[in-house]
Amino acid sequence: MKVAIIGIGTVGSAVATAVKNTGLVHEIVLFDRDAVRARAAAEDLGHAASFGFDVNISPANNYRAIRGSDIVIIAAGANQKPGETRTDLLQHNADVIRDIVPRVMANVDPKRVVLILVTNPLDVMVMLAQKLSGLPPARVIGTGTMLDTARLRTILARGLSVSPQSIHSYVLGEHGDSSVVDWSSITVGGLTIDDFCRQLKIPLTAAIRNSIEEHVRNAAYEIIRGRGATWDGIGAAVADLLKCIINDEHRILTVSIAAGTGAHVLAMSLPRIVGANGVIATLNPKMSAAESAALKKSGKIIQKNFSHLG
Ligand code: NAD
Numbered sequence: 001m002k003v004a005i006i007g008i009g010t011v012g013s014a015v016a017t018a019v020k021n022t023g024l025v026h027e028i029v030l031f032d033r034d035a036v037r038a039r040a041a042a043e044d045l046g047h048a049a050s051f052g053f054d055v056n057i058s059p060a061n062n063y064r065a066i067r068g069s070d071i072v073i074i075a076a077g078a079n080q081k082p083g084e085t086r087t088d089l090l091q092h093n094a095d096v097i098r099d100i101v102p103r104v105m106a107n108v109d110p111k112r113v114v115l116i117l118v119t120n121p122l123d124v125m126v127m128l129a130q131k132l133s134g135l136p137p138a139r140v141i142g143t144g145t146m147l148d149t150a151r152l153r154t155i156l157a158r159g160l161s162v163s164p165q166s167i168h169s170y171v172l173g174e175h176g177d178s179s180v181v182d183w184s185s186i187t188v189g190g191l192t193i194d195d196f197c198r199q200l201k202i203p204l205t206a207a208i209r210n211s212i213e214e215h216v217r218n219a220a221y222e223i224i225r226g227r228g229a230t231w232d233g234i235g236a237a238v239a240d241l242l243k244c245i246i247n248d249e250h251r252i253l254t255v256s257i258a259a260g261t262g263a264h265v266l267a268m269s270l271p272r273i274v275g276a277n278g279v280i281a282t283l284n285p286k287m288s289a290a291e292s293a294a295l296k297k298s299g300k301i302i303q304k305n306f307s308h309l310g
Pocket of ligand 1 (some may be wrong): 006011037075096100117122
């Protein structure tokens with residue numbers, strides 16, 4: 001299994017480490033337009049690899065080096081600076097995706113490659129990459145709200161004093177400020193979250209729900225304020241998605257793919273079954289009227305941002 005990572009900054013480096021640590025990949029190509037950075041990252045990660053899995057890690061600043069890749073992960077582009085939203089990155093990162101995707105496509109097998117998008121604003125970049133690549137939408141996958149969903153599970157697990165493994169919960173819509181917590185579909189040990197909280201006498205008021213939603217939405221801002229960027233969470237999310245694809249696991253993940261046609265095309269996160277060929281099916285989650293309205297609004301924001309690209 002050969003994986004190429006495009007953009008070896010803070011996120012690309014964390015993704016490379018997490019991918020290496022899956023033990024599922026025999027070759028990782030680290031591509032960056034900054035050749036010195038790619039070489040240094042490959043050197044450092046190569047030293048780390050000598051302690052564990054036998055994986056060939058090489059730097060590249062020529063796209064020919066990615067030939068034969070089964071999966072290409074795009075993590076290039078500007079990140080948020082303190083106070084910036086993901087949408088502030090729109091025009092700049094659209095240019096980055098326009099630069100990268102045609103070059104990637106000229107060097108991979110379009111019949112089988114899977115593209116994984118990480119660059120923000122994520123959902124719009126998925127739409128753009130799918131359009132530029134001409135690949136089936138099922139194989140142009142954004143990590144979407146996988147990270148937001150992980151943040152929600154972590155917060156709930158702490159508040160409910162149960163393992164995150166016992167919680168099924170989803171954040172849907174935009175990977176951004178309009179993301180939606182789908183309270184209606186949360187289950188804890190097979191019970192609805194309301195039943196669980198009633199049985200264990202844990203308060204779950206509207207104010208508590210609001211503060212959990214705020215916490216999920218603001219997590220990236222807080223991390224960026226504290227350490228300049230986010231990387232560990234997204235590294236783990238990409239590795240988890242990659243594992244699901246390589247092992248054909250058919251797990252349900254909140255990833256973002258383009259759906260619909262013409263002016264109605266939209267990429268946003270919904271619970272989707274993921275396997276070796278990418279997204280296999282999309283589920284219509286159980287939602288209240290308010291949650292459905294919030295999801296619709298989130299979709300409109302993504303479409304509006306996409307339309308600004310011209
Ligand atoms: P960074 O500035 O540390 O690294 C970006 C890298 O991209 C640099 O090494 C740069 O040389 C490279 N690059 C830029 N343009 C390129 C091009 N045209 N071709 C090849 N390489 C190019 O930024 P970062 O912190 O690593 O963040 C990268 C992206 O990931 C940002 O858009 C950020 O917002 C996003 N991100 C997404 C999530 C998510 O959940 N989807 C989480 C965190 C960060």
